Amino acid sequence: MAVKIGLLGLGTVGTGTAEILLDPTGRNPLLGDITITKVGVRSLDKPRQVQFVEGVITTDLESIVNDPDIAIVVELLGGLEPARSLILQAIANKKHVVTANKAVMARHGDEIYAAANEAGVYVLLEAAVGGGIPIIKPLKQSLGANRITSIIGIINGTTNYILSKMTADGADFGEVLTEAQQLGYAEADPTADVDGLDAADKIAILASLGFGGRVKREDVHCEGIRQVTAADITYAEQLGFVIKLLAIAKGTEGANSQQLQLRVHPTLVPKDHPLASINGVYNAVLVEGNPLGQVMFFGPGAGAGPTASAVVSDIMNIVAILQSSGVSTTLDPLLSCVHQHFCQITPIEAIKTRFYTRFLSRDVPGVIGYLGITFGNNEVSLESVVQIGFQGELAEIVVVTHHVCEGNFRTALDEIRNLEAIDSIPSILRVL
Amino acid sequence: MAVKIGLLGLGTVGTGTAEILLDPTGRNPLLGDITITKVGVRSLDKPRQVQFVEGVITTDLESIVNDPDIAIVVELLGGLEPARSLILQAIANKKHVVTANKAVMARHGDEIYAAANEAGVYVLLEAAVGGGIPIIKPLKQSLGANRITSIIGIINGTTNYILSKMTADGADFGEVLTEAQQLGYAEADPTADVDGLDAADKIAILASLGFGGRVKREDVHCEGIRQVTAADITYAEQLGFVIKLLAIAKGTEGANSQQLQLRVHPTLVPKDHPLASINGVYNAVLVEGNPLGQVMFFGPGAGAGPTASAVVSDIMNIVAILQSSGVSTTLDPLLSCVHQHFCQITPIEAIKTRFYTRFLSRDVPGVIGYLGITFGNNEVSLESVVQIGFQGELAEIVVVTHHVCEGNFRTALDEIRNLEAIDSIPSILRVL
Numbered sequence: 001m002a003v004k005i006g007l008l009g010l011g012t013v014g015t016g017t018a019e020i021l022l023d024p025t026g027r028n029p030l031l032g033d034i035t036i037t038k039v040g041v042r043s044l045d046k047p048r049q050v051q052f053v054e055g056v057i058t059t060d061l062e063s064i065v066n067d068p069d070i071a072i073v074v075e076l077l078g079g080l081e082p083a084r085s086l087i088l089q090a091i092a093n094k095k096h097v098v099t100a101n102k103a104v105m106a107r108h109g110d111e112i113y114a115a116a117n118e119a120g121v122y123v124l125l126e127a128a129v130g131g132g133i134p135i136i137k138p139l140k141q142s143l144g145a146n147r148i149t150s151i152i153g154i155i156n157g158t159t160n161y162i163l164s165k166m167t168a169d170g171a172d173f174g175e176v177l178t179e180a181q182q183l184g185y186a187e188a189d190p191t192a193d194v195d196g197l198d199a200a201d202k203i204a205i206l207a208s209l210g211f212g213g214r215v216k217r218e219d220v221h222c223e224g225i226r227q228v229t230a231a232d233i234t235y236a237e238q239l240g241f242v243i244k245l246l247a248i249a250k251g252t253e254g255a256n257s258q259q260l261q262l263r264v265h266p267t268l269v270p271k272d273h274p275l276a277s278i279n280g281v282y283n284a285v286l287v288e289g290n291p292l293g294q295v296m297f298f299g300p301g302a303g304a305g306p307t308a309s310a311v312v313s314d315i316m317n318i319v320a321i322l323q324s325s326g327v328s329t330t331l332d333p334l335l336s337c338v339h340q341h342f343c344q345i346t347p348i349e350a351i352k353t354r355f356y357t358r359f360l361s362r363d364v365p366g367v368i369g370y371l372g373i374t375f376g377n378n379e380v381s382l383e384s385v386v387q388i389g390f391q392g393e394l395a396e397i398v399v400v401t402h403h404v405c406e407g408n409f410r411t412a413l414d415e416i417r418n419l420e421a422i423d424s425i426p427s428i429l430r431v432l
Numbered sequence: 433m434a435v436k437i438g439l440l441g442l443g444t445v446g447t448g449t450a451e452i453l454l455d456p457t458g459r460n461p462l463l464g465d466i467t468i469t470k471v472g473v474r475s476l477d478k479p480r481q482v483q484f485v486e487g488v489i490t491t492d493l494e495s496i497v498n499d500p501d502i503a504i505v506v507e508l509l510g511g512l513e514p515a516r517s518l519i520l521q522a523i524a525n526k527k528h529v530v531t532a533n534k535a536v537m538a539r540h541g542d543e544i545y546a547a548a549n550e551a552g553v554y555v556l557l558e559a560a561v562g563g564g565i566p567i568i569k570p571l572k573q574s575l576g577a578n579r580i581t582s583i584i585g586i587i588n589g590t591t592n593y594i595l596s597k598m599t600a601d602g603a604d605f606g607e608v609l610t611e612a613q614q615l616g617y618a619e620a621d622p623t624a625d626v627d628g629l630d631a632a633d634k635i636a637i638l639a640s641l642g643f644g645g646r647v648k649r650e651d652v653h654c655e656g657i658r659q660v661t662a663a664d665i666t667y668a669e670q671l672g673f674v675i676k677l678l679a680i681a682k683g684t685e686g687a688n689s690q691q692l693q694l695r696v697h698p699t700l701v702p703k704d705h706p707l708a709s710i711n712g713v714y715n716a717v718l719v720e721g722n723p724l725g726q727v728m729f730f731g732p733g734a735g736a737g738p739t740a741s742a743v744v745s746d747i748m749n750i751v752a753i754l755q756s757s758g759v760s761t762t763l764d765p766l767l768s769c770v771h772q773h774f775c776q777i778t779p780i781e782a783i784k785t786r787f788y789t790r791f792l793s794r795d796v797p798g799v800i801g802y803l804g805i806t807f808g809n810n811e812v813s814l815e816s817v818v819q820i821g822f823q824g825e826l827a828e829i830v831v832v833t834h835h836v837c838e839g840n841f842r843t844a845l846d847e848i849r850n851l852e853a854i855d856s857i858p859s860i861l862r863v864l
Contacts, residue, residue: 016723020577028576028644030765126574132724134566134574141573142558142566144460145452145744212460274730277709291448291737292564296730298706305723312577316766324764325757332756333462334748 003319006038006064008086009076010048010057013100013127014039016308017074018050021315030316033323038064065090072318074311075099084108091115091123098314100127100307106201106217109208113337122321122335124314129202130155130283132306133299134313139209139287141334146289148210150250152432155202157281157301158186158193159225159245163233163266164279167242172230185281195224196264199247203264207249210287211260213343221348223265232358232427235388235398239356241268242276246432252346260343261351268356268431275432349407354383354431357401357413360394360423367421371399374419378412380404394423400431435751438470438496440518441508442480442489445532445559446471448740449506450482453747462748465755470496497522504750506743507531516540523547523555530746532559532739538633538649541640545769554753554767556746561634562587562715564738565731566745571641571719573766578721580642582682584864587634589713589733590618590625591657591677595665595698596711599674604662617713627656628696631679635696639681642719643692645775653780655697664790664859667820667830671788673700674708678864684778692775693783700788700863707864781839786815786863789833789845792826792855799853803831810844812836826855832863 005021007014018039024031039052040061048057058064065073065086073090075097077083083104087097092115099105105112105125116123126136130153139151154160158180165176177194180186192198200220208215225245236243246267252259269276274296278284283301288294300306321332361367368385375382381402389396401409416422437453439446450471456463471484472493480489490496497505497518505522507529509515515536519529524547531537537544537557548555558568562585571583586592590612597608609626612618624630632652640647657677668675678699684691701708706728710716715733720726732738753764793799800817807814813834821828833841848854 020723026579028766029770030576133727134570137574138566138570141749142569142745143741144462144748145741147458289741291452292741293732293735293738295565295732297727298730299727300725303725306725309575309577309721309724313574316576317573320764320766321757324762325753330756332752334460334752338461 001323002033002035003071003322004035004037004069005072005074005315006040006067006070007036007074007076008040008061008064009078010039010041011076012304013307013311014076015049016304017076017311020308020312022050028316030319031312034315034319037070038067040064061086062089065095066093070095071322072096072098072315074315075101076311077101078103080104080107087112087123088115091119091121094119094121096121096318097123098311098318099123099125100311102128102198102201102205106204109205109337110214117331117336120331122318122331124317124335125205126314127307127310129205130285130297131299131301131303132309133283133285133297133301135206135285135297136209138297139206143287143289143292144334146292148251148287148289150248150288151203151206151210151285152275153203153206153247153283153285154244154275154278155247155283155285155301156193156199156245157283158190159199160278160283161185161281162194163225163228163243163245166228166230167233170230170234173226173228194226196222196245199245199264203247203249203262206285207260207262207343210249211251211343212339213341214339215262215343219262219345221263225266227427228266228429229427232429235358236268236356239268239400240271241431242271243267243429244269244275246275252351259346261346263348263351266429268429270432273432349410351406352403353406354403355401355409356427356429356431357399357425358427359397359399359425360391361397362421362423363393363395364421367395368397370419370421371397371416374415375401375412378408380409380412433755434465434467435503435754436467436469436501437504437506437747438472438499438502439468439506439508440472440493440496441510442471442473443508444736445739445743446508447481448736449508449743452740452744454482460748462751463744466747466751469502470499472496493518494521497527498525502527503754504528504530504747506747507533508743509533510535512536512539519544519555520547523551523553526551526553528553528750529555530743530750531555531557532743534560534630534633534637538636541637541769542646549763549768552763554750554763556749556767557637558746559739559742561637562717562729563731563733563735564741565715565717565729565733566742567638567717567729568641570729571638575719575721575724576766578724580683580719580721582680582720583635583638583642583717584707585635585638585679585715585717586676586707586710587679587715587717587733588625588631588677589715590622591631592710592715593617593713594626595657595660595675595677598660598662599665602662602666605658605660626658628654628677631677631696635679635681635694638717639692639694639775642681643683643775644771645773646771647694647775651694651777653695657698659859660698660861661859664861667790668700668788671700671832672703673863674703675699675861676701676707678707684783691778693778695780695783698861700861702864705864781842783838784835785838786835787833787841788859788861788863789831789857790859791829791831791857792823793829794853794855795825795827796853799827800829802851802853803829803848806847807833807844810840812841812844
């Protein structure tokens with residue numbers, strides 16, 4: 001029985017998806033049972049890498065989500081609208097949905113899953129996180145026996161490329177960003193990537209799956225990589241670290257598992273940590289749970305081929321279910337979204353983490369002593385204080401803390417900022 | 433609806449499995465729907481870490497596979513018999529089977545899957561390869577859109593521990609093996625691990641899933657790590673490699689995808705390769721396909737907790753299907769074994785690979801020239817020939833080849849062995 005699908009969007013990922021489906025030889029035989037009957041695009045005039053017979057390509061996107069012959073709608077438009085409305089309309093018409101759209105799922109997943117559960121259809125999104133890396137289905141289907149304690153990912157290829165390149169070449173953020181834009185690794189408007197918004201979308205999705213509760217996208221504390229300098233990368237290197245943009249979802253220690261930390265920020269990662277060696281546009285997600293321990297998933301985090309591989313795997317999973325479970329309308333509880341409650345999020349001031357901070361200070365006696373006393377008064381225990389060099393007449397001092405409460409640390413910094421001897425605090429980074 | 437399961441075996445993994453199922457809080461809610469109603473053991477008198485109510489534990493294993501109330505039989509006995517017979521009997525009684533038994537599945541998978549397909553039941557085996565790492569289900573459900581070109585794994589924790597320790601300490605095989613045995617990382621009879629048999633079982637299973645054809649276990653060419661010396665590890669290090677026991681399934685270039693190389697052997701891995709940094713008892717599997725590129729799965733390859741995590745995930749997948757698809761008897765084609773044909777295996781003489789070889793030679797002029805000529809006559813092109821030192825009066829010469837046909841290489845070696853000046857050839861290792 002051939003299953004008819006409709007694609008919304010024929011950009012990079014849409015083209016990659018069509019290329020796999022139109023050339024099934026040597027792949028899983030189930031692909032032979034899938035037919036693309038409609039493809040929705042913005043303009044009919046654009047030249048296309050893939051050819052369809054007359055009438056398949058249309059600019060009428062609504063005709064796809066309303067087509068009674070189509071069983072699965074594959075949304076590859078990106079962005080919030082019209083993606084959200086088309087997904088909801090497809091669900092209302094009892095069509096299963098496959099999407100690569102992290103933005104719409106991170107923000108409207110609640111509404112979309114509620115509609116899908118009521119209609120008895122699946123909404124699968126393997127391609128939304130980690131490109132070609134299987135991570136969504138493993139979290140849903142392979143790791144549920146565990147109490148998940150943390151999910152830590154390098155899940156934005158653009159920023160990982162920029163930070164890797166800054167590390168390898170000793171270059172500053174601005175010049176590497178320009179180069180990345182020329183190479184097509186960064187967008188003309190790089191905000192979503194370099195400010196961590198894309199990674200925040202993705203960790204919201206992963207956290208919801210791993211910790212079994214809904215997550216509000218706006219609860220993700222988010223800092224990008226614009227403030228990371230070549231100097232910090234060098235100092236971090238000397239201290240045994242590399243700097244990575246990490247997306248972190250972590251059960252707060254001592255609290256119940258629904259108390260979650262959710263944050264995206266540049267982080268000093270010890271060089272022998274599994275995530276330290278993930279370079280370039282690669283992504284990796286490290287999941288820790290009990291009794292499992294640590295597992296890591298590594299691979300290409302973007303690109304037409306890898307992302308299409310994930311999209312097609314979702315399509316295949318729905319086709320396999322359609323072929324095996326027949327008329328059943330009860331959803332597989334491991335593949336659908338069954339949780340109703342929202343996770344409690346720990347405010348950023350309440351998390352415990354280590355910090356790396358760089359101070360520029362006038363070269364007067366007693367500064368290091370004052371730093372030590374001020375941190376100590378605020379219960380911030382220090383691992384090291386090193387005067388690492390000079391910038392002109394200013395002494396450059398790097399402080400690394402033990403695990404401390406972020407709120408206490410910020411209070412101490414406010415006090416330190418008021419000290420006459422302190423010129424500025426150019427860098428505040430967290431340490432894994 | 434609670435699903436009743438029976439465990440065969442309450443050793444390390446059986447105990448880990450029971451511990452998860454008896455303590456479901458904070459894990460996937462589906463675990464609350466699973467009840468262990470029988471546990472088969474060899475002796476009732478042994479002290480147990482987990483307690484069951486009277487009557488659950490029995491020595492009558494057949495009563496479990498014949499119990500009409502039990503829907504899923506979880507085989508954790510290991511070994512070929514009685515595991516094989518009990519699995520077949522469970523299937524005959526239309527029970528689904530979950531197993532961690534690579535030996536029985538690599539050797540009798542053909543018979544077991546044929547019976548399962550006829551009975552309309554699932555046989556899942558996530559725990560058979562890579563301990564807690566999700567690799568079986570990703571291969572079945574997430575990577576099928578690709579033409580898989582290779583699967584390369586470090587899938588035996590014992591040998592990876594021994595090789596990592598030999599590398600870190602400069603120690604020889606024998607002493608590290610003894611230490612590993614004392615620590616419980618190696619069995620009293622280490623044959624299955626150190627001779628590569630366990631890795632061969634596992635790559636046979638992975639190859640069958642990745643390349644979509646049945647595989648005969650005896651077709652896996654298998655060499656263990658007993659011949660790896662501290663000297664070779666040092667020389668490999670100088671050349672930019674680490675030595676790992678790799679299990680390799682690879683489509684032979686130019687042939688169709690059913691022409692497969694299947695081999696387990698110690699291998700020189702370039703230090704910047706993703707598998708080079710997998711150390712200790714960790715496992716990793718690198719899958720390469722088109723259009724995906726490379727993805728790697730990394731984690732704990734053994735141990736009660738990780739392996740139980742995989743076993744329970746399989747149980748949960750079957751329970752999820754039972755709850756959603758109801759009375760359907762058509763198996764999900766992505767979760768069942770649908771291929772009927774056997775993969776064609778490329779004979780080891782016909783594969784193309786690089787070699788590292790160490791010769792001990794009497795110190796007479798012209799030896800290196802003779803080596804070069806003999807290899808050249810046999811179409812074996814060399815990358816480097818280095819006289820690396822002396823052992824007593826014998827010169828130690830290390831040769832690294834380009835990609836060459838193994839048959840030609842072996843013919844050249846036979847000729848070289850007959851040369852008066854050559855004392856011996858202590859090491860022949862392949863290079864990735």
